Amino acid sequence: MPRLTIEDLKRIKEQHKAKTALREGAYRVKVTVHMGTCGLAAGAREIMNVIMDELQKAGTTDVVVTTSGCAGLCSREPMITVEMLNSPPVKYCDLNEEKARKITKEHIIGGNVVEELAFVQGCETSY
Amino acid sequence: MEGNILIVDDEEVVIKSCERILSPAGYNVKGATSGEEAINILQNGGFDLVITDLKMPGIDGMELIRWLRKNSPHAGIIVITGYPSQESIRDALQLGIIDYLPKPFSPELLLDITEKAMNTVKAKKIEEKPVEVKDVEAKIGEIMSAIGQNKGKPGALIPVLQQVQEILGYLPPTVQRIIAKELNLPVSEVHAVVSFYSFFTMKPKGKHNIRVCLGTACYVKRANEILGKLKEILGIEEGGITEDRKYSLETVRCLGACGLAPVVMVNHDTHGAVDPVKVGDIIKQYN
Amino acid sequence: MERYRVNLMLCGGTGCIASGSLKIKDALADEIKKRGLQNEISLTLTGCNGFCAQGPILIVHPDEIFYEKLTPDDIPYLVEEHFIKGRPVQKFMYKEPEKRAAVPTMNDIPFFKYQVLRALRNKGLIDPENIEDYIARDGYMAAAKALLEMTPEEIIKEVKESGLRGRGGAGFPTGLKWELCARVQADQKYILCNGDEGDPGAFMDRSIMEADPHVVLEGMIIGAKAIGANKGYIYVRAEYPLAVRRLQKAIDQAKEYGLLGENILNSGFSLDIEIYQGAGAFVCGEETALMRSIEGKRGMPIPRPPFPVVKGLWGKPTVLNNVETYANIPQIILNGAEWFRSLGTEKSTGTKVFALTGAVNNVGLIEVPMGIPLRTIIYDIGGGIKKGRKFKAVQLGGPSGGCIPESLLDTPVTYEDIVKTGAIVGSGGMVVMDDSNCMVNVARFFLEFTTEESCGKCPPCRIGTRVMLDKLIDITEGRGREGDIELLEDLAQDIIKTSLCGLGQTAPNPVLTTIRYFRDEYESHIYEGWCKAGVCRELxxxxxxxxxxxxxxxxxxxxxxxxxxxxxxxxxxxxxxxxxxxxxxxxxxxxxxxxxxxxxxxxxxxxxxxx
CATH class of the missing domain: 3.30.70.20 (Alpha-Beta Plaits)
Structure with missing residues (x-):
C-alpha cells in the first residue's frame, strides 16, 4: 500500500464504516464474540464455532460474525453481542453450547430477542 | 581404585569392618546406620556407590533403593543381606542393583564385588552424556540461528535467551556458555540475567508445563490448595519435572485473568475457576 | 454531504411546535454547541410524526430511539447520557402501554450505569486485529492532527492542561514529564510504553493491549512527536502471549499503512516501534529497572537523578508511560483538554480503569470517572459481596498499596484521597475481600511477593522485607509475641525512608494499612492464639x-x-x-x-x- 495521507485515512474511515454498517440488502445482523484472555479461557471459541455451525446449517448469508476483545465483565464470560438493524445491541453472557444455539436460531436468524437469556441492551459508548 | 562409597547398615560393626577393608584400597568411605540418615547424606549427591543392608528399622533397604533410583540414578547399588531370600534379591535386582553380598562375606569378596561395581558405574558415566548436552546437541541448529538473528543488536541477550528457551524449554549451563561466547559476553553476565528473571529456568520443562497462578485474586480463592493437590498428584515440587518428563510444575505471579480466579495454565491453555478437588481431571486431558 | 454519527429528527409539526418543540430545538442546539458536538450530531426539524399527543417528539438515528414529551430542562441530561455516554435515556422514551422492554438497558444495570468509557472506548466494539475497524472509530485521527497541525509545544500544552496523570501508579503529570524530556537536547530520544503489568490482581493493561492495541500505538506516536523521539519500545510481560501477538499484528498493520515508519502521513515525522518482551521481574515495572532490562541487563533500578527524561535508555532522554496513559492521549488531542477535565476532580481528572476482582459478584474491567466513591464501585458496579458475606476490605495498588476498611468506603477515588488512607490508586488492581479473609495473612502474602521480587540491590529492601516477612510468618503460625506489631511498624518506617526505588519504598504499605485498620486481628493472632477468619491453620x-x-x-x-x-x-x-x-x-x-x-x-x- 502506498503511503497514506490524511485524506486516505478519512476515506478508509468512511468506507469501512459504510462497509460494516448494518443496512437493508447487506448485513442485517452483526454478532461480536468477545475473545479476550478471559473469554477464551471460558470457552468463547467453542461458542463461536456453535454460532457458525448454526448459521451454516440455516444457510444464512446476511449475518456477520466478528471477534473483539474483552467486554469487561469477566465473571460472566463467555459473552456475545448481537446487533440487529434498527434495534439496540443486546449482550448475552454465561453462554454454553445450548444457549448459543438457541440465541442463534431465535435471535440472530429469527430476529426475536431471547429475553430470558439476554443480559442487557444498549451500548456503553457512542462517541 | 578411587570412588566415594556409602555403607548403610543398622549394625555399626558392619560399617566399621567394611571401612577397614575398603579404605586401604583407596576408596573414600562413609557410613550411615539407618535409611533416614542415608537419605540425608545422599541428598547432597557425590556418591558413586551405595552398599546397603535390606532389613533395617524405619526406612528399609528396598525403600532406600527406590529413593536412590528416583533421586540419584547414577549411583551404583550393592545389597548386603543376612537372609538371602530369593524374593528380596529378585525385587532388588529388578530395581537395577549391580550386585549383592550374602552375609557373612570375606574381605576378598567385598573388594572384588566393589571393584567390579565401581567399574560399571564409571563406564556408565563416560558413556552417558548429561541429558542437557544431548538436548542442546539435538537443537543446536535452531539455537545458533536464534542467536544469529539477534547478534549485534543492542540489548540482544534477553531476546536470545527467550528464543532459546522457547526452542529448548530451559537454559542449562551448556547453552548459557554457547550464548555467552556467541554474543561476546562473559558467562557470568549471561548467568546473572538468567537467574534474575523468573521467566528463565535452568531446569527442563515437561511436555506439558503446568503453571499455577498465585496472584492476589487466585490466592484468596485457595490457589495454594490447588498447588498442593498438583504436587501430590504429580509427586513433584514446585519447579520440578516428572521422571517421564511429561509434566512440570511452576507457579506464576498473576496471569492477569483474575476474573476467572483461581487460574491454572497448562501449556498455552488457561483454565479458570479451578476446583482444587477436580484439578486432577484437568491434568488428565493432557497426555 | 457531511456524515454525522447521530442524526436528530425533531418533530416540527404543528402539534409539537405547540407543545414547545422550537424551544427544544434551541436547547438542543445550545447544548450540542456547548459540548462541541456540532460536527458529530446533526439536528433536523421534520414534518409531523403523527404522535402529536406525545410531543415534542425527538427521534435519534441511527439508534432509532423515540423520545417523547421533552422539556428544555431535560436536554442537558439527555445529551450527556445519550450522546456523550451512549446510554439512551429510558425515562424520556416512548412506552407502548402494554409492552415493556423485558431486556434491561445499560442504564438499568448498575455495572454499566456508573461506567464511562474513554480509555476503553473501543472495548468489545472493534476487531483488534483489523486496523480499519480502529480507523473507522476515529483511529489515528488524533495522530494525524498532532503530526500535521500541532507543534510539540501545543501537544504538551494540551496534555498538561488536561491534567492527565500517569496511570501506572505514581500519578506523575504526563504533560510535565513530556515537557521535561522535550526540553533536553539530544541526537536520540526514546519513547517507551510500560506494559509490564506486574501487580497481582491487575489486568487493565492486558485488556487494553488485547482489545485495542492501536490506541497504544497512536498514543505513543503523539508522545513521540511531543518529545522528539523516533524510536519506541513497548515492554510487555512474556506472560501475556495474546497481547504480544495482537500488538505485533497492530505494529505490522500500522507500518503497512504508513502510520508507523518513515514520514508518517507525509508529515515528515518518523517513528519506529518494537515490542520488547519482559522476562518476569516485578521490579521491571520501575522505570529505571525497565530500561536496564531493555538494555539486556539485570533489571535493577539506579538512583535518580539523573532522571530518565534526561538520561534514560542507553543514556538517552527517555519517556516511559503506562498503557492506559497512552490510551487516553488520542481522545485528549481530538476532544481537547477541557473535555477531558469535564470528568473527575480538579487534581485527578478524567477516568480510571480498574480490574475489579475478589469477593464481589461482578468481576471485571471497569472504567469510572475519578472521584467516584469506593462504595459505588463495590456495591453498585461490583454488585456487592458474593454469597451474602460481609465486606472486610478492599485492596488497592497491589504490593505497593494497602487495604481500605468499611469505614472509609465513601472515600472518593482520587490520587489525593486514596493516599490519605495509606493505600495508593496504583495501576488499578482492586481486590475485594470478605470476612473469610485474614488480614494478617493478606499482609504476609504481599510481603512474600515483595521479598521474592526485591532485586536485592539495596539492603533495606532486600533484608528489611525479609525480616518483616519472618515476623509475619511467626504471627500467622502462632509464634507471635508482644512487641511484634510495634517492631513491624518501626521496620516499615525505616524501609520506606531508606529504600532505593519505589518497590522498597512502598513494600511495607500492605502491612502498615492492615495494622492501622485491623490491629485487632493482629492482636487476636498474638494474644488470643485465634485467627478469627480460620485462615491461619495453627491458630x-x-x-x-x-x-x-x-x-x-x-x-x-x-x-x-x-x-x-x-x-x-x-x-x-x-x-x-x-x-x-x-x-x-x-x-x-x-x-x-x-x-x-x-x-x-x-x-x-x-x-x-x-x-
Whole structure:
C-alpha cells in the first residue's frame, strides 16, 4: 500500500464504516464474540464455532460474525453481542453450547430477542 | 581404585569392618546406620556407590533403593543381606542393583564385588552424556540461528535467551556458555540475567508445563490448595519435572485473568475457576 | 454531504411546535454547541410524526430511539447520557402501554450505569486485529492532527492542561514529564510504553493491549512527536502471549499503512516501534529497572537523578508511560483538554480503569470517572459481596498499596484521597475481600511477593522485607509475641525512608494499612492464639455450632479426613484429633454452623473432662 495521507485515512474511515454498517440488502445482523484472555479461557471459541455451525446449517448469508476483545465483565464470560438493524445491541453472557444455539436460531436468524437469556441492551459508548 | 562409597547398615560393626577393608584400597568411605540418615547424606549427591543392608528399622533397604533410583540414578547399588531370600534379591535386582553380598562375606569378596561395581558405574558415566548436552546437541541448529538473528543488536541477550528457551524449554549451563561466547559476553553476565528473571529456568520443562497462578485474586480463592493437590498428584515440587518428563510444575505471579480466579495454565491453555478437588481431571486431558 | 454519527429528527409539526418543540430545538442546539458536538450530531426539524399527543417528539438515528414529551430542562441530561455516554435515556422514551422492554438497558444495570468509557472506548466494539475497524472509530485521527497541525509545544500544552496523570501508579503529570524530556537536547530520544503489568490482581493493561492495541500505538506516536523521539519500545510481560501477538499484528498493520515508519502521513515525522518482551521481574515495572532490562541487563533500578527524561535508555532522554496513559492521549488531542477535565476532580481528572476482582459478584474491567466513591464501585458496579458475606476490605495498588476498611468506603477515588488512607490508586488492581479473609495473612502474602521480587540491590529492601516477612510468618503460625506489631511498624518506617526505588519504598504499605485498620486481628493472632477468619491453620479450631447445625451431612461428605460424624438431621461434630483444618466444611456449610474458635479452644475442655 502506498503511503497514506490524511485524506486516505478519512476515506478508509468512511468506507469501512459504510462497509460494516448494518443496512437493508447487506448485513442485517452483526454478532461480536468477545475473545479476550478471559473469554477464551471460558470457552468463547467453542461458542463461536456453535454460532457458525448454526448459521451454516440455516444457510444464512446476511449475518456477520466478528471477534473483539474483552467486554469487561469477566465473571460472566463467555459473552456475545448481537446487533440487529434498527434495534439496540443486546449482550448475552454465561453462554454454553445450548444457549448459543438457541440465541442463534431465535435471535440472530429469527430476529426475536431471547429475553430470558439476554443480559442487557444498549451500548456503553457512542462517541 | 578411587570412588566415594556409602555403607548403610543398622549394625555399626558392619560399617566399621567394611571401612577397614575398603579404605586401604583407596576408596573414600562413609557410613550411615539407618535409611533416614542415608537419605540425608545422599541428598547432597557425590556418591558413586551405595552398599546397603535390606532389613533395617524405619526406612528399609528396598525403600532406600527406590529413593536412590528416583533421586540419584547414577549411583551404583550393592545389597548386603543376612537372609538371602530369593524374593528380596529378585525385587532388588529388578530395581537395577549391580550386585549383592550374602552375609557373612570375606574381605576378598567385598573388594572384588566393589571393584567390579565401581567399574560399571564409571563406564556408565563416560558413556552417558548429561541429558542437557544431548538436548542442546539435538537443537543446536535452531539455537545458533536464534542467536544469529539477534547478534549485534543492542540489548540482544534477553531476546536470545527467550528464543532459546522457547526452542529448548530451559537454559542449562551448556547453552548459557554457547550464548555467552556467541554474543561476546562473559558467562557470568549471561548467568546473572538468567537467574534474575523468573521467566528463565535452568531446569527442563515437561511436555506439558503446568503453571499455577498465585496472584492476589487466585490466592484468596485457595490457589495454594490447588498447588498442593498438583504436587501430590504429580509427586513433584514446585519447579520440578516428572521422571517421564511429561509434566512440570511452576507457579506464576498473576496471569492477569483474575476474573476467572483461581487460574491454572497448562501449556498455552488457561483454565479458570479451578476446583482444587477436580484439578486432577484437568491434568488428565493432557497426555 | 457531511456524515454525522447521530442524526436528530425533531418533530416540527404543528402539534409539537405547540407543545414547545422550537424551544427544544434551541436547547438542543445550545447544548450540542456547548459540548462541541456540532460536527458529530446533526439536528433536523421534520414534518409531523403523527404522535402529536406525545410531543415534542425527538427521534435519534441511527439508534432509532423515540423520545417523547421533552422539556428544555431535560436536554442537558439527555445529551450527556445519550450522546456523550451512549446510554439512551429510558425515562424520556416512548412506552407502548402494554409492552415493556423485558431486556434491561445499560442504564438499568448498575455495572454499566456508573461506567464511562474513554480509555476503553473501543472495548468489545472493534476487531483488534483489523486496523480499519480502529480507523473507522476515529483511529489515528488524533495522530494525524498532532503530526500535521500541532507543534510539540501545543501537544504538551494540551496534555498538561488536561491534567492527565500517569496511570501506572505514581500519578506523575504526563504533560510535565513530556515537557521535561522535550526540553533536553539530544541526537536520540526514546519513547517507551510500560506494559509490564506486574501487580497481582491487575489486568487493565492486558485488556487494553488485547482489545485495542492501536490506541497504544497512536498514543505513543503523539508522545513521540511531543518529545522528539523516533524510536519506541513497548515492554510487555512474556506472560501475556495474546497481547504480544495482537500488538505485533497492530505494529505490522500500522507500518503497512504508513502510520508507523518513515514520514508518517507525509508529515515528515518518523517513528519506529518494537515490542520488547519482559522476562518476569516485578521490579521491571520501575522505570529505571525497565530500561536496564531493555538494555539486556539485570533489571535493577539506579538512583535518580539523573532522571530518565534526561538520561534514560542507553543514556538517552527517555519517556516511559503506562498503557492506559497512552490510551487516553488520542481522545485528549481530538476532544481537547477541557473535555477531558469535564470528568473527575480538579487534581485527578478524567477516568480510571480498574480490574475489579475478589469477593464481589461482578468481576471485571471497569472504567469510572475519578472521584467516584469506593462504595459505588463495590456495591453498585461490583454488585456487592458474593454469597451474602460481609465486606472486610478492599485492596488497592497491589504490593505497593494497602487495604481500605468499611469505614472509609465513601472515600472518593482520587490520587489525593486514596493516599490519605495509606493505600495508593496504583495501576488499578482492586481486590475485594470478605470476612473469610485474614488480614494478617493478606499482609504476609504481599510481603512474600515483595521479598521474592526485591532485586536485592539495596539492603533495606532486600533484608528489611525479609525480616518483616519472618515476623509475619511467626504471627500467622502462632509464634507471635508482644512487641511484634510495634517492631513491624518501626521496620516499615525505616524501609520506606531508606529504600532505593519505589518497590522498597512502598513494600511495607500492605502491612502498615492492615495494622492501622485491623490491629485487632493482629492482636487476636498474638494474644488470643485465634485467627478469627480460620485462615491461619495453627491458630484456628473448627467446630460445629449445635444450635445452627441442621444435620444435613454436607460437611461430613465433603470432609477429606472423615472427621465429621453425626446422625442425619441431628447436630454433627468434628473429631479434633482428625481435623486437618482444610476449611472445606466451613466453606460448604450453608447454615453458618461451622465456626472458628481459637487454637486452644478444646484444651480447656479436655482439662475439664480430666478434672
Amino acid at each position: 484456628s479450631t473448627f467446630y460445629i455450632d449445635a444450635e445452627k447445625c441442621k444435620g444435613c451431612g454436607v460437611c461430613a461428605k465433603a470432609c477429606p479426613q472423615d472427621a465429621i460424624t453425626g446422625e442425619k438431621k441431628k447436630p454433627h461434630s468434628i473429631d479434633q484429633s482428625l481435623c486437618i483444618k482444610c476449611r472445606t466444611c466451613y466453606e460448604k456449610c450453608k447454615f453458618g454452623a461451622v465456626k472458628v474458635g481459637p487454637r486452644d479452644m478444646f484444651k480447656e475442655e479436655m482439662e475439664e473432662v480430666e478434672a
